[in-house]
Amino acid sequence: MDKPKLGELIRSFDKEAEVKEGKQFVEVNVPASNLYKLAKRLREDENTDFDFLFCLTGVDYGNDLGVVYHIRSSKFNHSVVLKTRISDRNNPTLDSVSDIWKTADFNEREVYDLLGIRFSNHPDLRRLFLDRSWGFPLRKDYVDEINIVTK
Amino acid sequence: MEETVKEIIDENQEYVINMGPQHPSTHGVLRLVVSLKGEMVRNVEPHIGYVHRGIEKMCESITYPQIIHLTDRMDYLSAHINNEAVCLNVEKALEIEIPKRVKVIRTIMSELTRIQSHQLFWATFGMDLGGLTCFFYGLRDREKVLDIWEETCGGRMLVNYNCPGGLMYDIHPNFQKRVKEFIKYFRKTLPEYDQLLTGNVIFHERTKGIGRLSLENAVSYGVTGPNGRASGFSCDVRKHEPYSAYDRVSFSEVLFTEGDTFHRYLARMEEMRESMNILEQLIDNIPEGSFAVKMKPVIKLPEGEYFQRVETARGELGVYIISDGNKNPYRIKFRSPNFANLSALNLMAKGFKIADLVAIGGSLDLVIPDIDR
Numbered sequence: 001m002d003k004p005k006l007g008e009l010i011r012s013f014d015k016e017a018e019v020k021e022g023k024q025f026v027e028v029n030v031p032a033s034n035l036y037k038l039a040k041r042l043r044e045d046e047n048t049d050f051d052f053l054f055c056l057t058g059v060d061y062g063n064d065l066g067v068v069y070h071i072r073s074s075k076f077n078h079s080v081v082l083k084t085r086i087s088d089r090n091n092p093t094l095d096s097v098s099d100i101w102k103t104a105d106f107n108e109r110e111v112y113d114l115l116g117i118r119f120s121n122h123p124d125l126r127r128l129f130l131d132r133s134w135g136f137p138l139r140k141d142y143v144d145e146i147n148i149v150t151k
Numbered sequence: 152m153e154e155t156v157k158e159i160i161d162e163n164q165e166y167v168i169n170m171g172p173q174h175p176s177t178h179g180v181l182r183l184v185v186s187l188k189g190e191m192v193r194n195v196e197p198h199i200g201y202v203h204r205g206i207e208k209m210c211e212s213i214t215y216p217q218i219i220h221l222t223d224r225m226d227y228l229s230a231h232i233n234n235e236a237v238c239l240n241v242e243k244a245l246e247i248e249i250p251k252r253v254k255v256i257r258t259i260m261s262e263l264t265r266i267q268s269h270q271l272f273w274a275t276f277g278m279d280l281g282g283l284t285c286f287f288y289g290l291r292d293r294e295k296v297l298d299i300w301e302e303t304c305g306g307r308m309l310v311n312y313n314c315p316g317g318l319m320y321d322i323h324p325n326f327q328k329r330v331k332e333f334i335k336y337f338r339k340t341l342p343e344y345d346q347l348l349t350g351n352v353i354f355h356e357r358t359k360g361i362g363r364l365s366l367e368n369a370v371s372y373g374v375t376g377p378n379g380r381a382s383g384f385s386c387d388v389r390k391h392e393p394y395s396a397y398d399r400v401s402f403s404e405v406l407f408t409e410g411d412t413f414h415r416y417l418a419r420m421e422e423m424r425e426s427m428n429i430l431e432q433l434i435d436n437i438p439e440g441s442f443a444v445k446m447k448p449v450i451k452l453p454e455g456e457y458f459q460r461v462e463t464a465r466g467e468l469g470v471y472i473i474s475d476g477n478k479n480p481y482r483i484k485f486r487s488p489n490f491a492n493l494s495a496l497n498l499m500a501k502g503f504k505i506a507d508l509v510a511i512g513g514s515l516d517l518v519i520p521d522i523d524r
Contacts, residue, residue: 024458051370052386055458055469055486070458070469070486074370074384077391103373106494114207129200129523137208138482 001047001078009047010080014038025070025081035084036095042071042080043100049073050080053101058111060140061085065092065117071101086117096122114138165193172201176279176509179519183496183508190504195497203523210483215241215315215450218483223309225487226521228268229463231260234313236470239394240459241315244452244474251396252440253317258396259330259433260300260312262426266337267296268464269419269426272516276416277348279513280357285348292340299329315450317443330434334427341423349420358413362499362511365410372498373491376466377418378515382410388462400432412507415514451478465489465516489521 001009007019007026017038018029030038042050055070069082086092096119098104108119109128116136119125127134135142171182180201186194206225210218215237222233235257242249274289297307303323304310312319348354364374369382379386387404389397405421407414452474459470466488473482492515500508 022456052373054373054375054460054467055471055484057471057482057484059473059482068471070471074386101373102368102371103491103494106490110490129203137205 001076006048006078006080010038010042013041013045022081025079027081027083029083029085032084032086032094035082036097039069039071039082039097039100042082048078048080049075051075051101053097053103053107056104056107056111058115058117058138060115060138062140063087063089065089065115065139067094067111067117069097092117094119096120096125098122164188170508176512177519178275178513178517181493181517181519181522183512185505185508187505190506192500192503192505192508195500195508197493197496199493199519199522201523202520204520206524207483207485210480212479214478215452215480218480219313219315220311222485223311224520225485225524226463226465226468226489226518227308228271228518229264229465229468230309231264231312232461232463233468234311235261235395236459236461236468238313238315239461240457240470240472241450241452243459244455244457244472245315245450247316247444247446249317249444250440250442251438253442254396255433255437256318256322256442257313258400259430259437260310261395262429263296263299263330265426265464266423267293269423270296272419272464273344273348273416276513276516279509280354282348282351282354285344288340288344288347292337295333295336299326299333302326302329314443314446316446317441319443321442322437327434327437330430334430334434337423337427341420344420349417355413357507357510358416358514359411361412361503361507362514363409363411364495364499366408368495368498369410372495374466374495375488375491376462376464377405377422378415378492379466380405381407381414381418383408386467388460388467392460394459394461396433400429402429412510412514419516449478451476452480460486463488465518465521466492485524487521487524489515489517489519493517493522 003021003026010028011019014034016031016034020027042048050071050073052072052074054072057068059066064085064087066085072079108122111117112125113128115138166187168185170185171177172180182198184196206221219234219237222237223230225233270289270293274286277285300310301307303326304312364382366383369379369384375386390404402425405418454476457472461468469486471484472480475481499511
């Protein structure tokens with residue numbers, strides 16, 4: 001499916017989603033509360049069939065934390081980027097998509113480990129790389145006086 | 152005392168052992184906590200992070216040409232392809248047109264990388280299953296590729312040959328001759344690999360039907376590369392989204408449907424042949440021209456988001472850059488193929504014997520620094 005058609009279809013799936021045609025992908029900004037529903041719809045709808053989550057990234061935007069999902073359909077070979085933001089930095093929570101795409105299981109653990117975003121309904125949300133004594137190093141306000149050399 | 156003995160021999164009780172972090176078959180510092188019932192694997196839980204260096208965090212404070220040198224240290228067997236991914240992304244963001252000569256040389260280098268990586272896979276996979284001869288054969292032939300690199304790039308493994316805008320330096324005058332010699336040599340030795348391992352009855356017993364991964368699960372777990380293609384997942388980035396000179400060569404995507412350990416192995420053997428086909432098409436057709444575009448001394452990407460996918464020897468590597476217009480990225484994410492491949496290990500190994508876990512793990516061809524980043 002080409003980009004304008006895909007964008008229109010996603011607009012019809014979720015009225016609150018903000019669909020933008022990027023240079024490379026169709027980019028969708030979706031409120032955190034609608035993310036799971038839209039993701040499930042994109043996975044299950046016959047015309048979109050996004051079955052391959054090829055990149056899951058956690059981002060610290062400064063005021064907000066965010067998660068970016070790059071998804072592709074192995075059947076139709078079209079891709080979409082889902083972006084969501086959470087404004088609560090102290091207790092950021094998002095619905096897990098690990099039951100839709102299995103690979104999200106590990107990726108969400110990584111995001112939790114490095115950015116501290118909690119995923120509700122995740123089967124096994126533990127830290128992945130670091131132990132409990134660390135903070136969340138990929139946050140922009142993270143300071144570790146012992147281990148990080150600043151210029 | 153008596154009770155403890157009873158507990159150990161109690162057949163219904165699960166027995167939990169640590170495989171790694173220092174275990175020869177994990178090929179790095181990977182720790183697998185394996186729950187066993189007798190000899191049967193009930194559950195495998197990977198514990199990772201032993202070589203976590205925080206590459207993504209480090210990249211936020213260094214410039215783009217410097218980042219290239221960190222990507223070497225992720226998947227060190229596909230070092231050249233990792234470099235290429237970052238370069239392609241930077242070039243795409245700056246909208247620079249790269250000379251055809253660079254594209255072709257990059258493709259040749261990438262395919263040499265793939266061949267030497269699969270040679271090492273074959274060597275260590277044979278060794279994991281008890282055939283020590285494979286190790287000597289594989290490393291002997293891999294040395295020939297490393298020698299070609301040494302002559303042109305100066306480095307043997309972490310070659311650092313790419314830079315944004317092209318290549319560090321032009322190819323050595325001997326380069327084409329030596330690559331042709333290598334292809335001629337390897338066409339003769341690759342059938343020896345088959346004679347030694349592929350047709351071996353013990354090898355068949357150890358690998359056929361072991362660790363099946365269905366197509367549906369391969370897609371859902373994001374298993375790419377030869378592992379995914381062994382399950383029938385058409386995921387070759389070189390075909391679907393051609394970069395460099397892959398749109399100018401004809402080659403076929405190696406696809407199987409069985410998805411067991413044996414076919415993951417076969418997929419790599421076939422890929423080596425395909426890589427040699429690609430090399431043969433390109434090696435005599437390197438266009439004349441300059442080997443790099445002149446770049447500004449400080450590279451600043453315009454504000455925005457950029458994503459570049461490439462096919463490394465282990466699957467799909469994605470580089471996702473969020474730039475705020477500065478000389479270093481605001482956020483960079485590496486979608487590493489091994490990370491996704493590892494996540495499917497538990498599913499594959501469940502219900503098989505612990506010796507099969509070694510075979511399955513070997514067939515995934517994991518490189519641990521790429522998982523930890």
